Amino acid sequence: xxxxxxxxxxxxxxxxxxxxxxxxxxxxxxxxxxxxxxxxxxxxxxxxxxxxxxxxxxxxxxxxxxxxxxxxxxxxxxxxxxxxxxxxxxxxxxxxxxxxxxxxxxxxxxxxxxxxxxxxxxxxxxxxxxxxxxxxxxxxxxxxxxxxxxxxxxxxxxxxxxxxxxxxxxxxxxxxxxxxxxxxxxxxxxxxxxxxxxxxxxxxxxxxxxxxxxxxxxxxxxxxxxxxxxxxxxxxxxxxxxxxxxxxxxxxxxxxxxxxxxxxxxxxxxxxxxxxxxxxxxxxxxxxxxxxxxxxxxxxxxxxxxxxxxxxxxxxxxxxxxxxxxxxxxxxxxxxxxxxxxxxxxxxxxxxxxxxxxxxxxxxxxxxxxxxxxxxxxxxxxxxxxxxxxxxxxxxxxxxxxxxxxxxxxxxxxxxxxxxxxxxxxxxxxxxxxxxxxxxxxxxxxxxxxxxxxxxxxxxxxxxxxxxxxxxxxxxxxxxxxxxxxxxxxxxxxxxxxxxxxxxxxxxxxxxxxxxxxxxxxxxxxxxxxxxxxxxxx
Numbered sequence: 385x386x387x388x389x390x391x392x393x394x395x396x397x398x399x400x401x402x403x404x405x406x407x408x409x410x411x412x413x414x415x416x417x418x419x420x421x422x423x424x425x426x427x428x429x430x431x432x433x434x435x436x437x438x439x440x441x442x443x444x445x446x447x448x449x450x451x452x453x454x455x456x457x458x459x460x461x462x463x464x465x466x467x468x469x470x471x472x473x474x475x476x477x478x479x480x481x482x483x484x485x486x487x488x489x490x491x492x493x494x495x496x497x498x499x500x501x502x503x504x505x506x507x508x509x510x511x512x513x514x515x516x517x518x519x520x521x522x523x524x525x526x527x528x529x530x531x532x533x534x535x536x537x538x539x540x541x542x543x544x545x546x547x548x549x550x551x552x553x554x555x556x557x558x559x560x561x562x563x564x565x566x567x568x569x570x571x572x573x574x575x576x577x578x579x580x581x582x583x584x585x586x587x588x589x590x591x592x593x594x595x596x597x598x599x600x601x602x603x604x605x606x607x608x609x610x611x612x613x614x615x616x617x618x619x620x621x622x623x624x625x626x627x628x629x630x631x632x633x634x635x636x637x638x639x640x641x642x643x644x645x646x647x648x649x650x651x652x653x654x655x656x657x658x659x660x661x662x663x664x665x666x667x668x669x670x671x672x673x674x675x676x677x678x679x680x681x682x683x684x685x686x687x688x689x690x691x692x693x694x695x696x697x698x699x700x701x702x703x704x705x706x707x708x709x710x711x712x713x714x715x716x717x718x719x720x721x722x723x724x725x726x727x728x729x730x731x732x733x734x735x736x737x738x739x740x741x742x743x744x745x746x747x748x749x750x751x752x753x754x755x756x757x758x759x760x761x762x763x764x765x766x767x768x769x770x771x772x773x774x775x776x777x778x779x780x781x782x783x784x785x786x787x788x789x790x791x792x793x794x795x796x797x798x799x800x801x802x803x804x805x806x807x808x809x810x811x812x813x814x815x816x817x818x819x820x821x822x823x824x825x826x827x828x829x830x831x832x833x834x835x836x837x838x839x840x841x842x843x844x845x846x847x848x849x850x851x852x853x854x855x856x857x858x859x860x861x862x863x864x865x866x867x868x869x870x871x872x873x874x875x876x877x878x879x880x881x882x883x884x885x886x887x888x889x890x891x892x893x894x895x896x897x898x899x900x901x902x903x904x905x906x907x908x909x910x911x912x913x914x915x916x917x918x919x920x921x922x
Contacts, residue, residue: 403658405521410528414502418532424854425494426539428861433487433563434547436479450478465607465706468626476551476631480559486864487559488625489599491540491567495533496591499574502529505584508770526575526657530650533571537564555631558639562625565642569621570595572646575653579660580667585766589695596699598622603706621645681781685789688767689760693797696756700749700801704808707745711738711813742809743823743886749805750827750881751863753798754856757835760794765842765849774920783915791839791908798831823887829900830880834859836907843911843918 415422444450450473470481503525541564548556573594577587598620605617606626617623621642628638764787767773776786806824810817838852859879876882880903883896 403521403523404527405519405524407521407524407527410520410524411531414528414532418498422536426536426543429487429490430540430543430547432861433483433544436483437475437548437551440475440478444478447473453478464610465603466710468602468606469610471629472632474551474631476548476555479548479551480555480630484559484562484625484630485602485622487563488566488622489595491537491563492570492595494536495567495571496574496588498533498536499529499571500578500584500587502532503575504578504581504587508584523654523657526653530571530575534568537567540564540567552631554634558628558634558636559630561639562628562630565639566621566625568646569642569649572649572653576649576656579653579656593695602626681776681786682789682792685793689763689790689793692760693793693800696801697804700805701808704749704805705812708809708812711741739888742820742888745809746820746823746827746887747863747881749802749824750831751860753801753827754831754834754859756801757794757798757831758838758852758856760797761791761835761838762842762849762852764790765846768920777920784912787912787915794835795832798835799825799828802827819888826884826887826897827881829897829904830884832904833880833900833907836904836911839911840907842915844914
């Protein structure tokens with residue numbers, strides 16, 4: 385059954401002028417559509433956090449080792465900027481220190497995707513207009529979207545609380561509620577953005593930018609304060625989650641900040657939703673010039689994606705500077721722990737600790753860049769499903785030429801991001817940029833494989849194109865937490881990045897780089913061939 389068919393089947397038959405009429409039916413539809421995505425988000429994220437104590441016990445088996453780690457955090461501003469301060473040297477306290485920021489960011493991303501998907505995206509595709517013809521209340525779509533996000537965040541919080549209960553029930557519940565609270569805060573923020581903008585992409589971008597700003601404020605505040613007391617930290621919802629101090633004399637009252645912000649933002653979103661027509665927004669798109677200035681499909685692709693390239697580029701440069709500044713403190717983090725050293729070497733290769741740390745950070749930049757290339761390639765899919773591709777292809781523009789414009793930006797943009805990330809690393813580390821830039825460019829072979837996969841799925845299996853997000857997300861999860869959880873090498877090898885040489889380091893292996901580049905080219909060719917043969921979606 386198509387998405388529109390599902391919508392028609394779930395549409396309520398009556399409702400009058402009641403603003404919440406049909407909320408239950410829309411909630412069931414949203415849960416049905418997300419029956420795969422939501423459990424994956426919750427299980428993977430909650431499972432990763434819940435399993436952390438076992439690996440941390442192996443890393444820091446004695447109280448002295450844990451105390452050394454906490455002391456290292458207190459004296460190294462760069463490491464505090466990444467993870468925040470550690471408030472306790474217990475296993476639960478170190479788990480909260482290591483995962484509260486990561487969990488909060490992931491919960492925020494999950495939530496903004498859910499809300500925008502079931503509000504602004506539904507309006508863009510025209511499905512919301514069909515539903516509204518069946519007497520759906522004006523505020524019902526937003527209510528259903530927020531309830532879906534609430535279910536997901538509540539399930540995540542409960543999973544974390546249950547999984548970490550053995551370390552202390554109060555701390556486990558606090559950590560779960562803090563991470564779920566960040567998720568719901570950004571869910572309501574996405575609800576506001578969905579009312580303000582005409583584009584689902586822009587709504588996601590604005591909310592994601594706010595999430596990035598929250599991380600940056602928290603990082604800047606923690607870099608200058610050892611106890612999370614900086615004003616900048618308290619300006620960030622991610623900083624609030626940190627300052628609940630799970631497993632360290634919990635501050636339950638901080639959770640009231642989440643409740644207040646969620647209520648205020650929810651009221652604003654509901655007020656805005658009741659004052660606009662379907663398809664309209666409070667920040668309408670500016671009209672273009674009377675005469676067109678774009679002479680080629682590639683120019684249009686650049687016009688559509690230039691904002692994304694700029695935003696990602698600034699983020700990569702700033703992240704590179706932060707990671708580079710942490711390099712000198714890598715030895716302080718490891719201390720005398722051989723197991724921690726083994727994790728860095730597993731992430732970054734069997735070389736000196738500094739090179740292994742740099743290689744690990746380069747690898748992380750590469751895995752995040754894979755998310756960019758998937759997003760950029762799948763802009764083809766969104767243009768097609770929104771019926772904006774068909775008018776272009778009706779002119780003297782072939783399908784390959786149309787697709788090529790977006791692919792050049794996607795794959796070339798990935799190269800630009802890695803260059804900017806490498807320059808940031810070199811600036812933060814204060815060393816010669818050549819070896820670091822070379823290490824970053826080697827990652828392109830793995831990044832392009834995911835771009836090729838997205839191209840293949842869009843060209844041959846368009847309904848499954850979103851699976852490219854899952855593949856890149858799994859690779860990121862494996863690279864981020866796989867070494868710490870001692871994931872079997874056979875599983876780690878599922879990621880293309882695992883086969884690339886770990887640079888900077890003493891050994892450069894060209895064979896896997898060339899092999900992955902050929903694989904990426906083959907995937908792209910197969911995807912374009914499929915695009916030429918299949919019907920354009922309408």
